[in-house]
Amino acid sequence: MRTNPEVVVIGAGFGGLGVALSLRRAGFDRFTVLERADDVGGVWRDNTYPGAACDVPSSLYSYSFAPSTTWPRRYAAQPDILGYLRATAAEVRDHIRFGAEAVAATFDETRNRWRVDLADGGTVEADVLVSAVGQLTTPAIPALPGLDRFAGEVFHSAGWRHDVDLRGKRVAVVGTGASAAQFVPEIAPVTGHLTVFQRSAPHVLPKPDARLTGRSHPARSRAARGGVWLAGEALTGLINAGRVSRALVSAVSSAHRWRQVRDPALRAALRPATQPGCKRVLFSNDWYPALARQDVDVVTELITEVTEHGLRTADGREHPADVLIWGTGFTVAGFGFPVRITGRDGEDLAATWAGRPRAHLGLSVPGFPNLFLIYGPNTNLGGNSVITMIEAQCRYVVDAVRHLATTGAPTLEVRREVAAAFDREMTERLAQGVWSTCSSWYRTADGSITTNWPGGTWEYLRRTARLRPADFEPVRTALEV
Secondary structure: OOOOOOEEEEOOOHHHHHHHHHHHHOOOOOEEEEEOOOOOOOHHHHOOOOOOEOOOOOOOOOOOOOOOOOOOEOOOEHHHHHHHHHHHHHHHHHHEEEOOOEEEEEEEOOOOEEEEEEOOOOEEEEOEEEEOOOOOOOEOOOOOOOHHHOOOEEEEHHHOOOOOOOOOOEEEEEOOOHHHHHHHHHHOOOOOEEEEEOOOOOOEEOOOOOEOOOOOOHHHHHHHHHHHHHHHHHHHHHHHHOHHHHHHHHHHHHHHHHHHOOOHHHHHHOOOOOOEOOEOOEEOOOHHHHHOOOOEEEEOOOEEEEEOOEEEEOOOOEEEOOEEEEOOOEOOOOOOOOOEEEOHHHOEHHHHHOOOOOOEOOOEOOOOOOEEEOOOOOOEOOOOOHHHHHHHHHHHHHHHHHHHHHHOOOOOOEOHHHHHHHHHHHHHHHHOOHHHHOOOOOEOOOOOEOOEOOOOHHHHHHHOOOOOHHHEOOOOOHHHO
């Protein structure tokens, strides 16, 4: 192993940029970030639907080592988050290769090196491979019969068609998740008629948003970050603690719904049938008012097919539409990686997972030396900022690179028994939590919860604070040869 290992990072979103910035600040400069697009930002570059914003306050949804004191709102909108990432990326922009789409990565056992194949036929090699493609990369689109017959425009919120004029049109929106809760209030006033198809009603809490004026003092920004983090830990605790605490969250959600929805029938249709936290809790002040408009219908019947001019539901009724918008989120639980990763002995990562992704600390997989995942299995959250988790993972990756550089070890490959013990722990803890009580994008087809972390971020920060060499397979170092 070289004293200054080469690192390849796939993806230039929050995760990939976080790794690059952390490596640079730790004194490692032999790294390359491969980005398939022509700009940084990941999901915040790609998701440009009306009203796109974050439901975590900006003070916490940003790097702790690169705080911004000029956020225009407490909850930043997509353009402001993308601007922040562009500005922050300037420090490592010379290490980013744009238009470089990774399609496959293979570990060469004879050289202990990773080879990354690009879509244009090129290759890149490195000692360490970091996948930072994230969880929200593959839009989920229901396989409804008749979709090819629909005569109007069809698109997903993640690929918003800004060239499609919605003014005066009959628009059908399928889905009532986080994205729909943001764009529906934006388009409702301009559409001729809006029909929202709801499979299950979400719990919605008030969003304490506010416009921020002037430049915030750094000390005040740090205090705000700490306060938001504590509030997130408290919300996580309420969701995970038990029925009594979840009843408190439900009561706040119910009061919010009663204040904003006067029609008893609509209010009943919007009442969640699941426990708070089982599915993603939403924060919005304008979701319910949008659904209560006279020119908006909420349909709870199951969609059975798409027709030429609308959607038909199980009651036989056809709901006319000129435009169909999927607000159905992403395929997450199965981690549909856009890159085929092949490890030791030709082991394929997708085949190894077999639809049930797992990784030690969400970072390392047995049989895949010197591979680290950012925002990997079981590192998503239900009540706090995922940037806290990503920063912990970035520090862990730097620690791993430092270990390889200082010891001369050629590889770090997590031991199978260590990874198996961690997987058993996750399975047992998550089976006792609220996410196991209903069907959601958190779960795979067999019911496994492969996305979420069962505790608070403080626990994860503690467990990833330093790399434990004993967790990895013993290897002969260059110093022992």
